[in-house]
Each structure stands twice: as C-alpha cells, then as structure tokens.
Amino acid sequence: MDLWLPQLPALTRAWRVLRYDLPGHGGAPVPDGPFTVDDLAGGVLSLLDALGADRAAYAGVSLGGAVGTALALRAPGRVASLVLCCTSPRFGEPGPWRERAALVRRDGVGPVADSAAGRWFTPGFTGAEPYVAMLRATDPEGYAACCDALAGFDATARLGAVSAPTLVIAGAQDGPTPPAGHADRLAAGIPGARLAVVEGAGHLANVERPAAVTEEITAHLERTWKGNEG
Known part of the structure; x- marks a missing residue:
C-alpha cells in the first residue's frame, strides 16, 4: 500500500482513496495456492462489494496495472476511470x-531484493531503500505466486474491449517495462487512451517523480471521475 504514499495528499483532497496489498505483500495474508491476474481482479471486486462501492477509479503500478486491465475487462461497468502506471499488456x-x-x-526474496534498486529506479535516485525494504519483508510464497501470475498474463488481444477512460503512464527510463513495447502497446490498444511518458523515472515512476505523476493522475481523474463518487 505504501507505494502510493507520494500521491495520497493530493488524491485524498478530492476523492475517497482505498489502497490494498497483493497476496503475501504488506499486511495481506499469504495465498493458499496459485492465482491468476484475473483472480486478483476478482479480489478487487470483492473488496468493492464489501465497502458498498458500485464504481471506482482504479490506479495500479506494474502488476497492479495488470490487475487494473483485467478488472476493466472483467467488470467494465464498475471501472469509471483507469490509470495504468509502468505496466504492460504482457x-x-x-x-x-x-x-x-x-x-x-x-x-527467499533476498536475491531479487539485492538487485531491486537497479531494476526499479534510475542510477541517481537516492530514495530507493524504503521500497527495497518493503520487498525484503515480502513473504516468499506471495512474491513467487505473483511471478507465476505475471507469467500467465497476456491481455494484448483484448485491449480493444477496455471501455474505461484510460491514462497510461510510463517512466522514460523504465527497464522492466520500457515505454516501447509496453506502455505504447497499452495506449495504442485501448480506445481513447492517453500516454504520458515521465522523464527521469524508472519502473516506479510515481515514487521517483511523484510530482509529475501526481499531476497526470489528478488531471485525468478530474476529467473522468468527479468527486467522491461510488
């Protein structure tokens, strides 16, 4: 959940904000077995049901963005607006x-955590350690199950069915999901989607360039999701 802390002050001024953790991450329980990205989207729907929220705007980074794509495909009537950050259809x-x-x-997660800063951020970024620490605290089975879910995810052929107004955000220096071949495919495949490439940002653009990303998100939501709806 802490991944979105840089955006919270601006977002909570105008919208009710709900954050959640992926299975085995943060405070979420470790999964009992394998799951797919579509299963994760189903979990978001269950969460909305529990809170009595008929519709919502959704924003996700990396795997969270894939969940957003799956959510918009699975329940188009419940996704009023969509922000896909540093993510991909495949x-x-x-x-x-x-x-x-x-x-x-x-x-364990140690070997992947050791190289996380280099994967997630540009070389000059000095604020990586809290986010690497979050990865080190992640349950190994939760992380591995998310890797398996990503292995089975490919929404490329279905992007044309996404009907929510969509903002695609990319870090210009994103190594894991560079704009070419990832964000540009999302923006080209989703009808009416807009692509914003953030300079000086790697894979966690909302952390590395919070002001630029927050500005893009709030402008998009102001156009597509008025006030505390839902």
Whole structure:
C-alpha cells in the first residue's frame, strides 16, 4: 500500500482513496495456492462489494496495472476511470517469471531484493531503500505466486474491449517495462487512451517523480471521475 504514499495528499483532497496489498505483500495474508491476474481482479471486486462501492477509479503500478486491465475487462461497468502506471499488456515470456518464482521459493526474496534498486529506479535516485525494504519483508510464497501470475498474463488481444477512460503512464527510463513495447502497446490498444511518458523515472515512476505523476493522475481523474463518487 505504501507505494502510493507520494500521491495520497493530493488524491485524498478530492476523492475517497482505498489502497490494498497483493497476496503475501504488506499486511495481506499469504495465498493458499496459485492465482491468476484475473483472480486478483476478482479480489478487487470483492473488496468493492464489501465497502458498498458500485464504481471506482482504479490506479495500479506494474502488476497492479495488470490487475487494473483485467478488472476493466472483467467488470467494465464498475471501472469509471483507469490509470495504468509502468505496466504492460504482457510482461515478456513466461519462462523467466517461472524461473524467478522458483528462485524465490528456494532462496527467499533476498536475491531479487539485492538487485531491486537497479531494476526499479534510475542510477541517481537516492530514495530507493524504503521500497527495497518493503520487498525484503515480502513473504516468499506471495512474491513467487505473483511471478507465476505475471507469467500467465497476456491481455494484448483484448485491449480493444477496455471501455474505461484510460491514462497510461510510463517512466522514460523504465527497464522492466520500457515505454516501447509496453506502455505504447497499452495506449495504442485501448480506445481513447492517453500516454504520458515521465522523464527521469524508472519502473516506479510515481515514487521517483511523484510530482509529475501526481499531476497526470489528478488531471485525468478530474476529467473522468468527479468527486467522491461510488
């Protein structure tokens, strides 16, 4: 949940904001078994049901963005607006994700945490440690299960069915999901989507360039999601 802390002050001034953790991350319980990205979208719907929220705007980073895409496809009437940040309709070939899942199940999250700062941020960024610490605290099975979910995710052929007004945000220096081949495919495939490329940002653009990303998100929501609806 803390991934969105840089945006909270601006967002909570105009909207009711709900944050949640992926399975095995933060305060969320460790999953009992495998799950798909679509299963994660179903979990968001259950959360909205529990809170009595018929519709919502959704924003997600990386895997969270994939969940947003799946959510918009699964329940279009409940997604009033969509922000997809540093994400993709397909995160490469399944093999490397399966290998990473196996590594983490065997050795824990330490090996991937050791290289996380270089994957997530540009070389000059000095605020990486709190986010790397979050990864180190993640349950290995929760992380591995998310890797398996990414391995099976490919929404490329279905992007045209996303009807929510969509903002796609990319970090210009994003290594895991560079704009070319990832954000640009989302923006081209989703009808009416707008692409914003943030300079000086890596994979966690909302953390590395919070002011620029917050400005993009609030402007998008002001156009598409008025006040505390839902």
